[in-house]
Amino acid sequence: MSSQEIEEATNAIRSHIVDFLTTLxxxxxxxxxxxxxxxxxxxxxxxxxxxxxxxxxDALIWPILETLGYEYTPRPYYPVGDSDEQPDFxxxxxxxxxxxxxxSVNNFETAQxxxxxxxxxxxxxxxxxxxGFRWGMYAVEADDSGRANLxxxxxxxxxxxxxxRIARDQGLVSYTExxxxxxxxxGVLGDFYQTFxxxxxxxxxxxxxxxYDLYLEVTTGNGEYQHLDVALVDAVEHPxxxxxxxxxxxxxxxxxxxxxxxxxxxxxxxxxxxxxxQWSEHNQGLNRFRGSFYSQYLQxxxxxxxxxxxxxxxxxxxxxxxxxxxxxxxxxxxxxxGERAFDVPDSVMKPVLTQFIExxxxxxxxxxxAGSILETYTEEFESRDLAGxxxxxxxxxxxxYGAEIEYVESEIERTLRSFAATEAx
Numbered sequence: 001m002s003s004q005e006i007e008e009a010t011n012a013i014r015s016h017i018v019d020f021l022t023t024l025x026x027x028x029x030x031x032x033x034x035x036x037x038x039x040x041x042x043x044x045x046x047x048x049x050x051x052x053x054x055x056x057x058d059a060l061i062w063p064i065l066e067t068l069g070y071e072y073t074p075r076p077y078y079p080v081g082d083s084d085e086q087p088d089f090x091x092x093x094x095x096x097x098x099x100x101x102x103x104s105v106n107n108f109e110t111a112q113x114x115x116x117x118x119x120x121x122x123x124x125x126x127x128x129x130x131x132g133f134r135w136g137m138y139a140v141e142a143d144d145s146g147r148a149n150l151x152x153x154x155x156x157x158x159x160x161x162x163x164x165r166i167a168r169d170q171g172l173v174s175y176t177e178x179x180x181x182x183x184x185x186x187g188v189l190g191d192f193y194q195t196f197x198x199x200x201x202x203x204x205x206x207x208x209x210x211x212y213d214l215y216l217e218v219t220t221g222n223g224e225y226q227h228l229d230v231a232l233v234d235a236v237e238h239p240x241x242x243x244x245x246x247x248x249x250x251x252x253x254x255x256x257x258x259x260x261x262x263x264x265x266x267x268x269x270x271x272x273x274x275x276x277x278q279w280s281e282h283n284q285g286l287n288r289f290r291g292s293f294y295s296q297y298l299q300x301x302x303x304x305x306x307x308x309x310x311x312x313x314x315x316x317x318x319x320x321x322x323x324x325x326x327x328x329x330x331x332x333x334x335x336x337x338g339e340r341a342f343d344v345p346d347s348v349m350k351p352v353l354t355q356f357i358e359x360x361x362x363x364x365x366x367x368x369x370a371g372s373i374l375e376t377y378t379e380e381f382e383s384r385d386l387a388g389x390x391x392x393x394x395x396x397x398x399x400x401y402g403a404e405i406e407y408v409e410s411e412i413e414r415t416l417r418s419f420a421a422t423e424a425x
Contacts, residue, residue, distance in 0.1 A: 052104035069198030
């Protein structure tokens with residue numbers, strides 16, 4: 001998450017707070033507003049001309065939810081429970097069922113208690129409680145006695161200190177004591193945004209693994225880490241008639257192939273394949289002037305060795321590939337029209353290899369935890385005898401993506417399905 005994004009979101013939330021305070025200032029005198037902002041005073045309908053909860057929703061909660069990146073439905077209908085026992089809103093762009101309960105300011109505990117009741121009913125998976133100032137995200141877990149306990153999903157946030165400072169800066173409230181909090185408006189709102197933004201919550205509830213984020217960063221540049229200057233899909237050299245879908249498919253296939261090769265090499269199945277060593281050799285002397293690392297090393301490895309039975313391989317294939325096993329199933333075969341005409345400049349291949357494949361820290365391999373596309377295969381390839389057994393590769397990979405389909409770029413998912421169907425025929 002970039003500092004620019006945090007700054008823009010912080011400024012937007014500050015603007016929402018100013019609008020909310022202005023709304024209250026138009027409806028009540030300074031003393032009454034001071035009781036609410038400086039202490040724990042509550043809003044009353046007679047001061048507002050509408051219910052306090054509705055006022056806080058319209059002027060503060062809904063705008064903040066939008067800045068946090070949520071799509072939501074107010075007063076969603078559920079065919080269970082009484083009409084007065086329905087949540088105030090539902091989050092629509094998370095894979096899990098997340099409902100929300102709003103209350104007027106300085107009434108957070110009531111919102112929290114209502115959410116606990118909703119979650120205990122087993123109708124919903126996660127609940128967000130807020131009074132506009134304090135925010136909490138919760139789930140429930142049954143203890144040994146069967147009693148449901150409220151669990152905090154992310155650290156609760158309280159933006160009231162920022163509201164007080166803004167109200168004072170605007171000259172809207174009177175006060176006799178200086179604020180004791182050392183935090184700044186930017187610090188409070190920045191922490192709040194980083195904790196409760198859509199990306200942070202979907203990560204917290206298990207919807208987006210670090211693996212998928214890293215995967216998207218390499219292929220399309222849409223991840224959160226921003227380590228690559230140019231996304232792979234934008235940097236590949238392609239045939240003149242290649243469509244955007246085919247370019248994206250090539251980028252995805254290349255990353256899948258590299259990660260799979262590294263995984264099998266680490267497990268001793270590809271003994272003589274060492275991407276780091278081969279890159280170093282390629283980058284020395286005149287080798288790099290003979291063509292890209294992709295065209296000189298990876299293309300023969302993928303198309304002429306891994307995808308071909310040993311007895312059918314060309315005699316001119318480099319000797320280093322002579323013992324490479326045949327991996328059937330389609331991953332290393334030419335899937336795209338004119339696939340051999342694609343190429344990857346060394347300037348782009350280097351960061352892909354060094355940062356995301358061969359790096360000892362954050363790599364696509366060691367980030368491939370539960371739920372990743374590689375999990376299906378890590379147990380299958382413990383022995384060389386199984387190295388060639390990759391039936392239905394594309395069916396498997398599409399199924400793996402389907403488990404978290406909302407968190408994979410829709411173009412990638414559609415592309416994989418398209419070429420999965422091609423491979424199956």
